Every structure is written in structure tokens, then in C-alpha cells.
Amino acid sequence: MDDVLADAASRFIEYADIRFGRKIRPVDLHNRTWADVAGTTPEVIRSWLFEEGFFRGMKVIPDSQEVVARLCEKYEVFIVSAATEFPNSLKEKLEWLNEHFPFISWTHTVFCGxxxxxxADYLIDDHEKNLIRFPGKPVLFTAHHNLHLNHYTRVNNWREVAEMFL
Amino acid sequence: MDDVLADAASRFIEYADIRFGRKIRPVDLHNRTWADVAGTTPEVIRSWLFEEGFFRGMKVIPDSQEVVARLCEKYEVFIVSAATEFPNSLKEKLEWLNEHFPFISWTHTVFCGxxxxxxADYLIDDHEKNLIRFPGKPVLFTAHHNLHLNHYTRVNNWREVAEMFL
Known part of the structure; x- marks a missing residue:
């Protein structure tokens, strides 16, 4: 979900502005940690992820709704989110999906570590830790934190996902 | 989790008593629906599952803590709970696991539909709908609602799980 369907990076930029008055541009995030860019500690950033509303308020990544809806016509699509680390995120992520991806049923929603x-046959994900042990075909979805990776099939946005799978 | 680690049946009996003054014995539940036994509609029973506290307050199934802890020494154990249908249950189930199975990490907790x-190699579950399409070896954990099934390897309690796997 985060940085693939839900715009986690923009949410971080928003929080860094509200909490620290830092004006961060997306390009500032390239291959740097959020803590580094915001001039704070990893613990502070991590605490945001436990706050109520952090996940619920995320914007939708462009074109993801339309392309996922079309993927659902041709494939069996599961949303698999590494979320169990953040107890508050679980209900918020379900509500977020219900609002923005109402065609994804709870039967096809998975929260895990x-x-x-x-x-599955394919996994579209922004984190190497998730892709590296995946038994099917891994597909790297471009995010600020993964620009240095060059040994995965890469999609830069949802239009490229559509080109690859539709 | 429900009826394998967490005693959902006892929780139901408790609610039926509090809400309707019905005194239900475990044996009354054999191969009957909760709604039928409680003399109410499936919708009422279903509404309980959306109530705050329903999952959090469940008792632990006898011997499950000790046996799961021992399984974790020999196997990689994931807790996989069909929970995304009930948004309130997610955080409660995490908290419940943290309290009663603190040795199960969030990394090995999965909430799905x-x-x-x-x-996985094995799935220990009380529902045929979960076992029937499982690609590994299915193991049926005895519950009031599955006594009629006779074509699965069956374990009647956690001591039998220990015998089979340890």
C-alpha cells in the first residue's frame, strides 16, 4: 500500500512541515531516510506511524485506482500490506481501501509483517526486503527510497503497470 | 485464531447469556449455528463480531500457548487469521496475541480474508473453507462446527497437535 497505492512520501512531507516547519521537496527524499531529510531522529519519524490518522489521510498514488480496477478484471488481485507492526494502521488501512478501492474486497486484503x-504469480512492491524472498516474479515499484536498485524489473508508475500487465 | 487459539465458542456462550439470558452448554453448539442455538438471527450474531471488545476478551484455548511456543522452536510459525471482515477485530487481535502469545512477532502475524x-507446509484450522484450497497439508482442529467432517487429518486439542508435530 504505502508508496505504491497510498502516497506515504507526501504524507511525510506534510507532517515534516506541520511538526518542524520544514519545506521538503519530493526530490529531497531520493535515497535518503525520512529522519535525515527532516533533521530528526528515526524514533520521531517512527512515532508518526503509530499516530491516529497518519495512514487514513494519505492521498492516492496517481492512476492506481483505474489501473488496479482494470487489473481486477483480468487477474485475481490481492492487496498485501506490511502493516501488523503498526496496530493503529490496520483499521485505517481497511477504511482507506474501502474509500479509495471499493472494488477490493476484505477477502482480498492481507495485512502482514x-x-x-x-x-502469487507477481508482487508489485517498493521494498527490496519484500521482493527478495518472493517466490513469484517480483516487480519493483519506483519510490524515493529504491532508486539505487537496478536488478529488478521496474515500473515507475501505474501507467507502466498497465503497459506490463494489460 | 478463533476456535483454535482463542475460545470464540465460550465468548459466544457468554454473550448469549448476557444479551438473552440463554444458558447454553458447549454440547448444544455441536454442528449448529450460533444464531440457531441462541434463538436469534444471524444478523444479531454477526453484529457482535463488530462490537468493541468481542475479540479482545476471549479466553485462550487450553495448552495452545505452551504447544505453540514449542512449535516455534522447531518450525517457523505464522498466525493467520481471517479477520479483515471485522475492522474492529484487527487491533484487538494484535493486542490479544501480544498478551497471550508474546513470542509471536508482528512479522509472523497475518490478517486476511x-x-x-x-x-506453508501445514495449516491448522477449524474451517473447511480455509483448508480445502490450501496447497500444503491441511490439519483440521476440532470445533463444534466441524464435527461432521471426516476427510481431513484431525486434531482434537493442542496436546494432539504436540503429538503430531513434536
């Missing part, structure tokens, strides 16, 4: 027990 | 995308 590790993703390597997921069995 | 369907379970058939889970890749």
Missing part, C-alpha cells in the same frame, strides 16, 4: 509466505 | 494465498 513478512510477505514471503504469500503465494 | 481468504487464506488460499498463504504458502
Amino acid at each position: 513478512h510477505k514471503y509466505m504469500i503465494q | 481468504h487464506k488460499y494465498m498463504i504458502q
Whole structure:
């Protein structure tokens, strides 16, 4: 979900502005940690992820709704989010999906920690830790934090996902 | 979780007593629906599952803590709970696991709808709908609602799980 369907980076930029008055541009995030860019500690950033509303208020990544809806016509699509680390996020993520991806049923929503027990043909994900042990075909979705990776099939946006799968 | 680690049946009996003054014995539940036993509608029973506290207050199934802890020494154990249908249950189930199974990490906790995308060698579950499409070896954990099933390897309690796997 985060940085693939939900715009986590923009949410971070918003919080850094509200909390620290820092004006951060998306390009500032390239291959740097949020804590580094915001001039704070990883613990402070991490605490945001436990705050009520952090996940619920995320914007939708462009074109994801339309493309996921079209993928659902051709494939069986599961949303698999590494979310169990953040107890508050679970209900918010369900509500967020219900609002923005109402065509994704609870039957096809998975909240987990590790993703390597997921069995599927493809995994579209922004984190190498999720892709590296995936038994199917991994597809890297471009995010600020993964620009340095060059050994995965990469999609830069949802239009490219559509080109690859539709 | 429900009826395997967490005693959902006892929780139901408790609610039926509090809400309707019905005194239900566990044996009354054999192969009957909760609504039928409580003399109410499926919708009323279903509404309980959306209530705050319903999941959080469940008792632990006898011997499950000790046996799961021992399983964790020999196997990689994931807790996979069909929970995304009930938004309130998610945080409660995490808290419940943290309290009663603190040795199960969030990394090995999965909340889903369907379970058939889970890749594992074994699945210990009380519902045929989860076992029937599981690609590994299914193991039926005895519950009031599955006594009529006779084509699965069955364990009647956690001592039998220990015998089978340890």
C-alpha cells in the first residue's frame, strides 16, 4: 500500500512541515531516510506511524485506482500490506481501501509483517526486503527510497503497470 | 485464531447469556449455528463480531500457548487469521496475541480474508473453507462446527497437535 497505492512520501512531507516547519521537496527524499531529510531522529519519524490518522489521510498514488480496477478484471488481485507492526494502521488501512478501492474486497486484503509466505504469480512492491524472498516474479515499484536498485524489473508508475500487465 | 487459539465458542456462550439470558452448554453448539442455538438471527450474531471488545476478551484455548511456543522452536510459525471482515477485530487481535502469545512477532502475524494465498507446509484450522484450497497439508482442529467432517487429518486439542508435530 504505502508508496505504491497510498502516497506515504507526501504524507511525510506534510507532517515534516506541520511538526518542524520544514519545506521538503519530493526530490529531497531520493535515497535518503525520512529522519535525515527532516533533521530528526528515526524514533520521531517512527512515532508518526503509530499516530491516529497518519495512514487514513494519505492521498492516492496517481492512476492506481483505474489501473488496479482494470487489473481486477483480468487477474485475481490481492492487496498485501506490511502493516501488523503498526496496530493503529490496520483499521485505517481497511477504511482507506474501502474509500479509495471499493472494488477490493476484505477477502482480498492481507495485512502482514513478512510477505514471503504469500503465494502469487507477481508482487508489485517498493521494498527490496519484500521482493527478495518472493517466490513469484517480483516487480519493483519506483519510490524515493529504491532508486539505487537496478536488478529488478521496474515500473515507475501505474501507467507502466498497465503497459506490463494489460 | 478463533476456535483454535482463542475460545470464540465460550465468548459466544457468554454473550448469549448476557444479551438473552440463554444458558447454553458447549454440547448444544455441536454442528449448529450460533444464531440457531441462541434463538436469534444471524444478523444479531454477526453484529457482535463488530462490537468493541468481542475479540479482545476471549479466553485462550487450553495448552495452545505452551504447544505453540514449542512449535516455534522447531518450525517457523505464522498466525493467520481471517479477520479483515471485522475492522474492529484487527487491533484487538494484535493486542490479544501480544498478551497471550508474546513470542509471536508482528512479522509472523497475518490478517486476511481468504487464506488460499498463504504458502506453508501445514495449516491448522477449524474451517473447511480455509483448508480445502490450501496447497500444503491441511490439519483440521476440532470445533463444534466441524464435527461432521471426516476427510481431513484431525486434531482434537493442542496436546494432539504436540503429538503430531513434536
